[in-house]
Amino acid sequence: MDGMVIEEEDDCPELVPIVTTLGPGEQIPVTIISGYLGAGKTTLLNYILTEQHTKRIAVILNEFGEGSALEKSLAVSQAGELYEEWLELSNGCLCCSVKDNGLKAIENLMEKKGKFDYILLETTGLADPGAVASMFWVDAELGSDIYLDGIVTVIDAKYGLKQLTEEKADGLVNEAARQIAVADLTIINKTDLVNEEELAQIREAVRSVNGLVKILESQKSRVDLSEVLDLHSFDSTNGAHLAEKLQLVKDSRPHLDKSILTVTFEVAGDLCEDALNIFIQDLLWEKMFKNKEGQPMTVIRLKGIVSFAGKAHQVMLQGVHELYDLNETPQLWEENLRINRLVFIGRNLDKNILQEQFISKVLEGANAN
Ligand SMILES: Nc1nc2c(ncn2[C@@H]2O[C@H](COP(=O)(O)OP(=O)(O)OP(=O)(O)O)[C@@H](O)[C@H]2O)c(=O)[nH]1
Numbered sequence: 333m334d335g336m337v338i339e340e341e342d343d344c345p346e347l348v349p350i351v352t353t354l355g356p357g358e359q360i361p362v363t364i365i366s367g368y369l370g371a372g373k374t375t376l377l378n379y380i381l382t383e384q385h386t387k388r389i390a391v392i393l394n395e396f397g398e399g400s401a402l403e404k405s406l407a408v409s410q411a412g413e414l415y416e417e418w419l420e421l422s423n424g425c426l427c428c429s430v431k432d433n434g435l436k437a438i439e440n441l442m443e444k445k446g447k448f449d450y451i452l453l454e455t456t457g458l459a460d461p462g463a464v465a466s467m468f469w470v471d472a473e474l475g476s477d478i479y480l481d482g483i484v485t486v487i488d489a490k491y492g493l494k495q496l497t498e499e500k501a502d503g504l505v506n507e508a509a510r511q512i513a514v515a516d517l518t519i520i521n522k523t524d525l526v527n528e529e530e531l532a533q534i535r536e537a538v539r540s541v542n543g544l545v546k547i548l549e550s551q552k553s554r555v556d557l558s559e560v561l562d563l564h565s566f567d568s569t570n571g572a573h574l575a576e577k578l579q580l581v582k583d584s585r586p587h588l589d590k591s592i593l594t595v596t597f598e599v600a601g602d603l604c605e606d607a608l609n610i611f612i613q614d615l616l617w618e619k620m621f622k623n624k625e626g627q628p629m630t631v632i633r634l635k636g637i638v639s640f641a642g643k644a645h646q647v648m649l650q651g652v653h654e655l656y657d658l659n660e661t662p663q664l665w666e667e668n669l670r671i672n673r674l675v676f677i678g679r680n681l682d683k684n685i686l687q688e689q690f691i692s693k694v695l696e697g698a699n700a701n
């Protein structure tokens with residue numbers, strides 16, 4: 333090796349060309365499993381692995397090891413058999429680690445072990461699942477083999493309420509509330525530890541944060557897996573299902589002080605597509621909208637079905653943090669029944685202000701400019 337420059341061993345898993353053996357539409361779903369410390373995430377993973385025998389499932393666990401080193405375990409399960417591979421990641425921050433290395437690590441593993449049918453990703457208890465979700469979402473646009481199927485948040489029936497009401501310094505968003513805000517499905521676990529009244533309280537608190545989320549209850553994270561896997565939460569071919577759901581959403585009562593909550597409204601008519609993009613960007617990126625107290629509205633999750641002038645099909649709107657997407661669904665509008673429905677989950681949201689802005693800026697014909 334005389335005279336040769338030896339490159340430092342990189343912490344990054346080696347780069348592997350992505351050989352796509354999957355046909356179109358054969359992408360692999362990723363379900364993100366989030367939840368506060370000790371809520372029952374690993375218990376849920378283990379339950380899925382023992383119950384689900386027909387799928388080859390890859391599990392990504394993120395646990396903090398000694399010091400700042402994060403050890404990342406990749407395990408593959410088939411018919412309940414587990415084998416593991418360890419990846420050392422230099423970065424203590426999950427979302428950054430995943431952003432830089434995670435997808436490559438998954439693709440790398442698939443190279444070596446063959447394709448999986450499903451990927452489960454357990455985030456650490458304090459992680460923001462929205463940040464992890466965004467990473468898969470961005471990649472989906474780059475034509476990845478992997479797509480985000482849904483975000484599942486496990487909640488501790490006994491301590492969940494306390495975790496939700498914990499005040500954060502400097503106006504930071506409570507992590508437990510954030511995890512519920514971005515979830516497609518929540519599982520209130522450890523129901524054996526509470527009575528009916530306590531269970532009703534936590535259920536109500538979850539609903540007050542996220543008016544759209546499905547709520548299951550469990551002991552030892554035992555839930556019907558058909559309610560957890562293959563949710564297709566972000567799939568525009570699922571537009572009819574979302575449209576139905578949006579009709580049932582109600583504004584949530586602020587349950588907790590300064591909390592995250594859900595607001596929803598519907599407006600009949602056609603929208604201007606460019607104006608909608610500007611409205612969403614002003615809201616998500618520029619944080620231009622303020623509530624009556626002058627605090628900027630922060631949207632964590634956004635969903636909607638909207639109607640564009642001249643388009644026969646319904647369009648699905650999806651947003652997580654600062655990312656959003658508009659996709660045409662297979663659903664056709666019924667003439668004269670074009671009703672835009674939007675649901676916003678976040679902080680400092682003022683429904684009336686949002687709705688007024690939406691009508692004056694985005695609705696065709698109502699435009700004052
Ligand atoms: N009583 C009771 N205990 C449970 C239930 N589900 C899980 N546990 C226990 O709660 C503890 C935490 O469960 P985990 O599945 O490790 O929780 P986790 O969310 O993965 O925890 P972290 O990864 O440390 O954040 C374990 O001791 C479980 O056995 C339940 O339904 N009832």
Ligand SMILES: [Zn+2]
Nearest residue numbers: 373374375454
């Ligand atoms: Zn765990």
